[in-house]
Amino acid sequence: MSSSQSRLAHHFFDMNQQKSAATLGMWLFLATEVLFFGGLFVAYTVYKLKFYEAFVAGSHELSITLGCLNTAVLISSSLTMALGVYGAQTGRKTFTCNALLATLALAGVFLVVKYFEWSAKFEHHLVPGPAFHFDFSHAAAVVANPELLRREHVEMFFVLYYIMTGLHGIHVVAGIGVIAWLYTQARKGAYSPAYYTPVELVGLYWHFVDIVWIFLFPLLYLLGRH
Amino acid sequence: MTTDPAEPKYPEHNYLNDGYSLKSWLLTKDHKRIAILYLLSITFFFALGGLFALLIRLELLTPQGDLMQSETYNKMFTMHGIVMIFFFLVPSIPAVFGNFLVPIMIGARDLAFPRLNLASWYVYMVGAAFAMYAIVSGGVDTGWTFYTPYSTGHANTHVISTAVGILIMGFSSIFTGLNFIVTIHRMRAPWMTWFRLPLFIWAHYATSLIMILGTPVLGITIALVGVERALGLGIFDPANGGDPLLFQHLFWFYSHPAVYIMILPAMGVISEVITCFARKVIFGYGFIATSSMLIAILGFFVWGHHMYVSSQSEYAGLIFSALSFLVAIPSAIKVFNWTATLYKGSITFEAPMLYVFGFIGVFTIGGLTGLFLAALGMDRHVHDTYFVVAHFHYVMVGGALMAYLAAMHFWWPKMTGKRYPEGLAMLGAVAVFVGFNMTFFPQFVLGYLGMPRHYHEYVPEFQFLHILSTAGASVLGVGYLIPALCFLWSLVYGRNAGPNPWEAKGLEWTIPSPPPTHNFEEIPVVTEEPYQYTSEGSSVRHV
Amino acid sequence: MSLDHILTPRAYLAVFFSLIVLTVITVYVAFIDFGVWSTPVALAIAIVKATLVLLYFMHLRYSDGLTWLVIGSSFIMLVVLVLITLADVLTRTMTSAPQTIGM
Numbered sequence: 001m002s003s004s005q006s007r008l009a010h011h012f013f014d015m016n017q018q019k020s021a022a023t024l025g026m027w028l029f030l031a032t033e034v035l036f037f038g039g040l041f042v043a044y045t046v047y048k049l050k051f052y053e054a055f056v057a058g059s060h061e062l063s064i065t066l067g068c069l070n071t072a073v074l075i076s077s078s079l080t081m082a083l084g085v086y087g088a089q090t091g092r093k094t095f096t097c098n099a100l101l102a103t104l105a106l107a108g109v110f111l112v113v114k115y116f117e118w119s120a121k122f123e124h125h126l127v128p129g130p131a132f133h134f135d136f137s138h139a140a141a142v143v144a145n146p147e148l149l150r151r152e153h154v155e156m157f158f159v160l161y162y163i164m165t166g167l168h169g170i171h172v173v174a175g176i177g178v179i180a181w182l183y184t185q186a187r188k189g190a191y192s193p194a195y196y197t198p199v200e201l202v203g204l205y206w207h208f209v210d211i212v213w214i215f216l217f218p219l220l221y222l223l224g225r226h
Numbered sequence: 227m228t229t230d231p232a233e234p235k236y237p238e239h240n241y242l243n244d245g246y247s248l249k250s251w252l253l254t255k256d257h258k259r260i261a262i263l264y265l266l267s268i269t270f271f272f273a274l275g276g277l278f279a280l281l282i283r284l285e286l287l288t289p290q291g292d293l294m295q296s297e298t299y300n301k302m303f304t305m306h307g308i309v310m311i312f313f314f315l316v317p318s319i320p321a322v323f324g325n326f327l328v329p330i331m332i333g334a335r336d337l338a339f340p341r342l343n344l345a346s347w348y349v350y351m352v353g354a355a356f357a358m359y360a361i362v363s364g365g366v367d368t369g370w371t372f373y374t375p376y377s378t379g380h381a382n383t384h385v386i387s388t389a390v391g392i393l394i395m396g397f398s399s400i401f402t403g404l405n406f407i408v409t410i411h412r413m414r415a416p417w418m419t420w421f422r423l424p425l426f427i428w429a430h431y432a433t434s435l436i437m438i439l440g441t442p443v444l445g446i447t448i449a450l451v452g453v454e455r456a457l458g459l460g461i462f463d464p465a466n467g468g469d470p471l472l473f474q475h476l477f478w479f480y481s482h483p484a485v486y487i488m489i490l491p492a493m494g495v496i497s498e499v500i501t502c503f504a505r506k507v508i509f510g511y512g513f514i515a516t517s518s519m520l521i522a523i524l525g526f527f528v529w530g531h532h533m534y535v536s537s538q539s540e541y542a543g544l545i546f547s548a549l550s551f552l553v554a555i556p557s558a559i560k561v562f563n564w565t566a567t568l569y570k571g572s573i574t575f576e577a578p579m580l581y582v583f584g585f586i587g588v589f590t591i592g593g594l595t596g597l598f599l600a601a602l603g604m605d606r607h608v609h610d611t612y613f614v615v616a617h618f619h620y621v622m623v624g625g626a627l628m629a630y631l632a633a634m635h636f637w638w639p640k641m642t643g644k645r646y647p648e649g650l651a652m653l654g655a656v657a658v659f660v661g662f663n664m665t666f667f668p669q670f671v672l673g674y675l676g677m678p679r680h681y682h683e684y685v686p687e688f689q690f691l692h693i694l695s696t697a698g699a700s701v702l703g704v705g706y707l708i709p710a711l712c713f714l715w716s717l718v719y720g721r722n723a724g725p726n727p728w729e730a731k732g733l734e735w736t737i738p739s740p741p742p743t744h745n746f747e748e749i750p751v752v753t754e755e756p757y758q759y760t761s762e763g764s765s766v767r768h769v
Numbered sequence: 770m771s772l773d774h775i776l777t778p779r780a781y782l783a784v785f786f787s788l789i790v791l792t793v794i795t796v797y798v799a800f801i802d803f804g805v806w807s808t809p810v811a812l813a814i815a816i817v818k819a820t821l822v823l824l825y826f827m828h829l830r831y832s833d834g835l836t837w838l839v840i841g842s843s844f845i846m847l848v849v850l851v852l853i854t855l856a857d858v859l860t861r862t863m864t865s866a867p868q869t870i871g872m
Contacts, residue, residue: 011329011336011413021338021412027836028404031843032442038478038847039446043461046472046849046858048808057867064796071792076495079785082826089775128459159459163450201829207826210818217792218811222799226807411835439846475854526846530857540864542857 051153056224057139058157067221077106124131234724240740255340261326271313283696291683297321299682300367307370319491333415338408346401356391360384374462378454403437429494432522446478458657478529486525492629501757502730503579504571510563517556524553550600577651581632613673639723643739646716654708664698774831
């Protein structure tokens with residue numbers, strides 16, 4: 001109990017108030033993240049409505065297999081993160097450390113898959129900008145009137161694809177950094193049933209990162225697949 | 227005139243002398259010191275923004291564009307807007323007075339996250355550094371609204387560094403808002419229920435809601451502008467299928483609620499000062515508290531009234547117009563309640579109260595002209611004219627800035643333990659009021675007669691009104707110097723203030739001036755409703 | 770801390786499997802032609818998944834009303850932003866102004 005008491009900041013009455021404040025603070029931060037990513041979803045919604053066929057053509061260039069794999073990887077990492085919180089809550093130090101390590105590993109897998117996805121796009125010149133090149137023959141099979149497709153509109157799909165998955169990827173990297181720090185603290189025995197707030201709050205952040213991907217996956221990868 | 231001629235003692239140990247080193251200030255976690263850090267920063271930016279205003283008004287003295295080229299003039303009004311809005315007005319009252327007073331008013335020792343508070347100041351300074359870099363290396367000329375595709379594809383000025391500066395400053399705002407919300411929810415003193423909170427707290431709570439929900443959208447939008455410009459992507463560029471109106475929707479989704487970020491804290495100040503100098507309990511506490519929340523929420527639904535003539539759909543315009551009329555109601559309710567507070571009060575006219583009277587008159591005009599602009603038909607004629615310029619300066623300068631000055635005078639004795647010279651300060655308030663109206667009232671007429679915004683030259687028929695406006699601006703400039711002089715003078719020669727020079731109600735007046743670092747010796751137990759002044763037979767008041 | 774609800778690993782695993790199943794459904798449903806309803810259906814499934822993560826992984830189910838209000842208001846504000854922007858984008862070509870010759 002003394003180790004957790006030493007963590008009590010001078011301006012709080014007790015640990016309960018401190019934890020309650022910290023938790024509310026993290027949820028408020030996540031609320032800002034909803035709107036931060038939200039702006040991109042607004043742009044996506046408007047342009048998908050305006051350029052639906054072009055977006056379908058662009059979406060077909062993405063690999064459903066890899067997208068699905070990454071979705072499963074992130075959902076699994078949310079599971080391991082939640083188990084890490086459970087371990088800290090119940091004082092199981094080794095269990096907690098293993099859960100956090102598993103989360104890190106899965107996050108790493110996500111980034112590796114993303115790397116392969118992006119580099120494949122670069123190879124096919126699907127990079128927005130002067131060098132953008134879209135093979136319209138791909139589109140013939142997936143849209144009703146491929147001759148009406150405009151290069152700029154397909155390019156817009158990829159602009160949003162890179163920005164949305166890129167911003168998400170940055171959040172994954174940040175998450176890896178924080179979870180790694182959490183792991184080193186857990187190894188030192190910093191967390192116990194009396195004090196596990198950082199684990200829980202990092203968990204909240206990580207689950208949010210998962211939720212963003214849950215929305216990105218169908219919207220980017222599964223357009224017009226029928 | 228105090229009946230007791232003995233000057234109060236200056237507290238020996240207070241937050242100002244609790245460590246003199248630079249490190250003790252730059253690494254402080256004390257919300258009061260952070261408030262002072264912000265005070266210094268925003269005062270600098272106010273002066274800088276004022277400098278741009280001076281140059282604008284000088285150019286507009288004559289119909290010809292003879293002081294500077296149009297490209298330079300574009301930079302002047304752009305940088306005036308950016309500096310004044312993002313680096314002065316948005317932080318002003320919350321970062322200085324909110325930071326200083328919120329913990330004390332609720333009976334806490336500090337904000338919930340003191341290190342986040344310090345971080346918010348550093349983040350502000352980093353953002354400011356980017357903006358200063360842009361300014362000194364040639365400026366930016368897109369207008370403070372960064373409309374695309376000019377800002378993303380055609381402007382030849384330092385758009386990206388300015389955008390980065392504003393993006394970073396947005397995080398400062400978010401940190402502050404987050405801190406306030408958690409503090410107000412979790413750190414109130416025992417028995418300090420929601421409806422015993424000063425209205426200043428309600429105002430800052432409502433402001434923080436906007437900071438949390440609105441600023442991130444500005445962040446992502448300005449980031450997209452930077453990305454588009456840097457990488458040549460066409461998110462908002464029509465040549466690439468992009469929609470410039472999408473930028474405007476995203477931009478104004480924050481920037482309209484942002485004006486409520488600027489005015490809500492000001493309204494909170496008014497409630498505190500008016501009750502003290504009318505010696506009367508506020509009229510309609512519940513109405514004012516509710517109105518603050520309503521303004522914050524409704525303010526999110528009206529952004530399209532900035533886009534009536536942008537080729538936005540007429541039907542969207544209809545929706546926005548109706549909602550804009552709605553959002554005026556809570557503001558009006560507040561003005562009625564403040565006026566009713568004065569009724570049968572025992573009113574005195576110290577400097578803070580003069581600013582309050584100025585605010586009520588001038589903000590009413592500003593708010594009413596907002597309704598003119600909210601009407602589709604009228605806006606079609608005055609959009610992008612000086613009518614709009616006059617409207618927002620009435621609410622921002624006449625409103626928010628006057629309230630900021632009221633707050634400076636009211637709480638200066640608390641923050642520094644010194645009294646400023648009242649007579650000179652009252653003169654300053656009058657000068658500000660006269661100068662302000664002389665500067666901006668002619669601009670309503672100019673706009674109505676058709677003078678467009680953002681032009682450095684104009685038809686000769688408008689010159690008389692412009693001369694009036696510039697003359698007014700000179701008076702206003704002097705008017706701003708007077709309080710600065712008063713405050714600086716007080717630091718050296720001012721009498722000690724004592725804990726409660728105004729005999730005001732509120733927890734901040736129960737502790738020494740300046741307060742000790744830990745605010746309270748013992749956390750108070752609050753059982754009284756706020757503003758329990760009695761106006762009849764009021765005790766002798768200190769002047 | 771003693772007031773916190775502790776979910777068992779079994780509960781977390783149940784949520785995990787539900788999420789995986791829902792992901793499979795998302796992909797399966799993508800290959801069915803729902804016409805204009807394709808996106809709403811995909812979004813609906815995503816919302817169910819997100820809700821499961823919020824309620825159980827993030828313990829929202831056992832949190833106080835303020836937490837619900839915080840995260841709820843952020844999503845509501847996002848929906849407002851999307852809907853009103855769409856109200857403009859979708860009706861932009863519908864005008865009551867008289868069509869002039871040559872336009």
